[in-house]
Amino acid sequence: MSALAAIIWRDVRLAFRAGGGALQAVAFFALVVVLFSLAVGPDIALMRKIAGPVLWTAALLATLISLDQIWRADREDGSLDIIVETSDALPLTAAAKAAAHWFSTGLPLIIATPILGVILNLPASAYVPVLMSLAIGTPGLSLIGAFASALAVSLPRANLLISIIVAPLYAPILIFGAGASIAGAAGAAQYAPNLMLLGAATLFAALFSPIASAAALRSNLD
């Protein structure tokens, strides 16, 4: 257990130091939101309707661009070989790496969301469902992303390939997450079913993507 905690702590510290890129994902998140607002124009009524889905799409894209980082640095300096060779249970190690990615990418995105919600004129009733759906859904994004990133770890310039692989796997989380934020913005307390489905998707990812990540890592390193 302490080894897993050490991996998480090390990755989070690396991500927040110079060249780590954790804040780049938040900056990208804000940038997508701003670009979307510029594209939609000053129609506030329209903006209120689409604010939740826009936040979700932007969070997903910001996660997407950060996935390549999960295993690459470890691969390049050789520590990935040591991690794979010495791990008692590689799926748990993969889950720890996904957790570290969430702490350094998913959590900052959630913290930045209320501020960006103001820019997007997000209705007051939608803040809770948007934040809750992001809190439940972004761990799933990190878990699935760690798998896709593990598939491509031995390839140079794999970012586009990772995006192509991971986008269809992200679809359920995006659908339920944005669905919860729309249901909340409509004013009704009808977002609970979407949150439950979202939780189911994340739990499913938590069960299977560490195993798949471990298999992908082993296949990449032999």
Place this chain on the structure above:
Amino acid sequence: MASISELANPQRFEGLAQAVSPYAVGVAFITLVAGLYYALFNSPADYQQGESVRIMYVHVPAAWMAMFCYSSMAIASAVGFIWKHPLADVAAKETAPIGAGFTFLALFTGAFWGKPMWGAWWVWDARLTSVLILLFLYLGYMALWQAIPDKIRAARLAAILAIVGFVNVPIIKFSVDWWNSLHQPASILRADGPTIDGSMLTPLFLMIAAYMALFTAMLLQSMRNELVARRVARLDMAADAATSTLVETPSAASQS
């Protein structure tokens, strides 16, 4: 033992494929002609949908094949991954473009059916969305194969992706039951028997047989192509190695 079967199998496969291929092509041709004749001329128009119901005979088998191909690709991937069987890897790899083709056909004909029936080419409905995701899964799988030069590693990684992506197949199947959908639920494979009239089932089953035979013929041919391409690549590499030794050895260079 394992290495012998690995060496022998592609040759035995070649023999089997050569024997089966002509029959598959023949069955595909006959059932396609018969099925299209029944579908276009010798079956009734629907009492609600009119003549446009005939799109069903192209659309439904394509949608079935889209899921069938993905399922066989996932099974072949699992076989290839667990038993490290190269022929299963080739089968999985060559199934993907064919399955993607059927998926595209299902979406394309579905759009042409949706326009007159629902009034829209495309709706963001659970069934349509999950089939579109299936198409992207096929494309991602093919992109992964293309990105990795080492065939053995590519096969293992692509197999993992195919198995993970299989989670989408039950979602497609049950999407019409789980969500409110414009798309109609299953009307053939039902516990209480088909709800389609027999006059429409004949062309439908003929077309399904045609698509299956076509899939068999195309898969066998593309697997043979892939095996030959790999053999050529190996021979090229061997030839390259031979020339480079010739150049490096002074006595051999002076002889040439």
